[in-house]
Amino acid sequence: MDFRTVEQDIAPILKDRQETRCDDMRLYMIYIREKLGLIHTNPYFCSDTIISVFNDNDFRIKNGIATYETVSRVRRKLQNIYTELRPTEAQLEDKKRQIKVYKEYARG
Secondary structure: OOHHHHHHHHHHHHHHOHHHOOOHHHHHHHHHHHHOOOOOOOOOOOHHHHHHHHHOHHHHHHHOOOOHHHHHHHHHHHHHHOHHHOOOHHHHHHHHHHHHHHHHHHHO
């Protein structure tokens, strides 16, 4: 998988969909939908498609889909280079709040 290709796929999503800038799962979901041509369909995939994306390397290669980890790394790199692709202060504060809530839960 060529990282420049992944950058070309991810950059427009980050530019157009602000909610993906600090949520890798949402970013990956939109990335997969676009790669599979499911842009105007139900936002939820059938379970077979999800299983194939996460478990079947041949399926990812055939459809030109990068792994979740690659998409996450590319997002971080693009955000380091292009400040306009970074999350807003409000998004960062919300993420910090969510992390705090989770830590409190995890401590019991």
